[in-house]
Amino acid sequence: MRDWLRREPVVLVRGLGARLWDDEGREYLDANSSIWTNLHGHSHPRIVGAIRSQLGKVAHVSALGFANEPASRFAAELIDAARGPGRDGRKLAKVFYSDDGSTAIETALKLAYEYARRTGPKSGKPRFLSVRGGYHGDTIGAVSLGHIDLFHKAYQGLLFRADAVMAPYCYRCPYNRAPADRRDARLGRKCAWECVDQVANKLSKARSRGRPYAAFVVEPRIQGAAGMIPQPDGWLSRVAALVRSHGALLVTDEVMTGFGRAGGRGILASQAEGVTxxxxxxxxxxxGGTLPMAATLATRRVFDAFLGEYSEFKTFFHGHSYTANPLGAAAGRASLALLRAKAGTLARERLAVRMDEQLERLWTHPNVGDIRRVGLVAGVELVRDWRTKVPYALEEQAGIRVCAGMAKRGVLTRAIGNVVVLMPPYCTTRAELARMVDAMEESIREEFGARSV
Ligand SMILES: Cc1ncc(COP(=O)(O)O)c(C=O)c1O
Structure with missing residues (x-):
């Protein structure tokens, strides 16, 4: 807090595409997509037009006993877009709206809890399993599911217990199964999925003790706030099959990964692994990064557990004043249409290839330990030396210093500890992307020296 008070913040007043301007007219590139929210660029005319047009009709109406057109249409479109090449015979069928990622998780948590109470074993309280390093938001239920001590430990007394399994953090794999480092082929051995075995053990033990898990909660394909940690191909589908075979629900937190951010052509990252x-x-x-809105998608099986006659009081007792906000839904519909257009899909695929091309040059720096990209998210992990992988202490602010250097060069992003994030809006041009990575490279060299491997 003192650091924040010591500095004058950059006051952002305008945005267009991947660019932002401050109150002194200085231009920046938004290399963090305004904390992972922006998809198609700032002030996109289609989205702005949709919000304006809805504003001319009505800004908000209650969802308690009423419906509104944009929210109902958007729900149908979300369900259609979430229909993946699922090989598991499941289908998401219903949408519950809320306001942000934390409330979308809170909704999923309460639905899973109550579903388990109504349909599962009658002994004991429903229990949850999630992934070490996981982050699901800052409300109490979401914090309980998370496993980042720095953010969560202080609130321990307020939380319920969620068990954790190890994250498949290949770069720091405790079984030394990391994919071979291009700079040293001796690193890494063949993966035998020990991390998946650990999930299997946890699920089996819980079941054999007569206290099975109600649900497994996971950020699919890549964990965000843990430090941009990708799951190797096949991890999610293996874990999903195990979770199912133990009778638990699979809850995916697509708050960061959804809408194409973690790649694939669908709106859910889990679709890329054939998992529903x-x-x-x-x-x-x-x-598209314009208004606060969220959605929790559920299968018909979960929905049906809340059906009953009035006197049974089986409804889902949960809601927010701004649930199903028509302005948000209008913006969402416009954003989804852009996302699903063929040109949009091709542009995203092109941008992902360009990110690899641009980031490639950072491998030559000895303080770059790992470069990880999934879809249109990349994390560059800074280390004391690439050979030893020893991390910087948090107090050294390695990531923060690199980001400050990038801001000086007109590129805004944010680090997660030692991991510098590159998450460009989907409209970012080749030249803008090159400027983002130039700024990162120059800033790393400025902070840690200009040596090369
Ligand atoms: C995976 C994940 N889940 C949930 C959240 C919480 O979202 P919000 O900040 O909108 O509450 C975040 C935020 O970064 C997130 O990355």
């Missing part, structure tokens, strides 16, 4: 969750939380990019 029982509950999926979407937020951040849902309105």
């Amino acid at each position: 969750p029982d509950l999926a939380a979407l937020a951040k990019g849902i309105t």
Whole structure:
């Protein structure tokens, strides 16, 4: 807090495409997509037009006992877009709206809890399993599911217990199964999926003790706030099959990964692995980064557990004043249409290839330990030396210093500890992307020296 008070913040007043301007007219590139929310660029005319047009009709109406056109249409479109090449015979069928990622998770958590109470074993309280390093938001339920001590430990007394399994953090694999480092082929041995075995053990033990898990909660394909940690291909589908075979629900937190951010052509990252969750939380990019809105998608099986006659009081007792906000839904519909257009899909695929091309040159720096990209998310992990992988202490602010250097060069992004994030809006041009990576490279060299491997 003192650091924040010591500095004058950059006051952002305008945006267009991947660019932002401050109150002194200085131009920046938004290399963090405004905290992972922006998809198609700032002030996109289609989205702005949709919000304006809805504003001319009505800005908000209650969803308690009423419906509104944009929200109902958007729900149908989300369900259609979430229909993946699922090989598991499941289908998401219903949408519950809320306001942000944390509330979308809170909704999923309460649905899973109540579903388990109504349909599962009667002994004990429903229990949850999630992934070490996982981050699911800052409300109490979401914090309980998370496993980042720095953010979560202080609130321990307020939380319920969620068990954790190891993350498949290949770069720091405790079994030394990391994919071979291009700079040293001796690193890494053949992966035998020990991390998946650990999930299997955890699920089996819980079941044999008569206290099976109600749900497994996971950020699919890549963990965000843990430090941009990708899951190797096949991890999610293997884990999903195990979770199912133990009778637990699969809850995917697609708050960061959804809407194409973690790649693939669908709106859910899990679609890329042929996995359909029982509950999926979407937020951040849902309105293209314009208005706060979120959605929790559920299968018909989960929905049906809440059906009953009035006197049974089986309804889902949960809601927010701005649930199903028509302005947000109008923005969401416009954003989804852009996302699903063929030109949009091709542009995203092109941008992903360009990110690899641009980031390639950072491998020559000895303080760059790992470069990870999934879809249109990349993380560059800074280390003391690439050979030893020893991390910088948090107090050294390695990532923060690199980001400050990038801001000086007109590129805004944010680090997660030692991991510098590159998450460009989908409209970022080749030249803009090159400027983002130039700024990162120059800033790394400025902070840690200009040596090369
Ligand atoms: C995976 C994930 N889930 C949930 C959240 C919480 O979202 P919000 O900040 O919109 O509450 C975040 C935010 O970064 C996230 O990355």
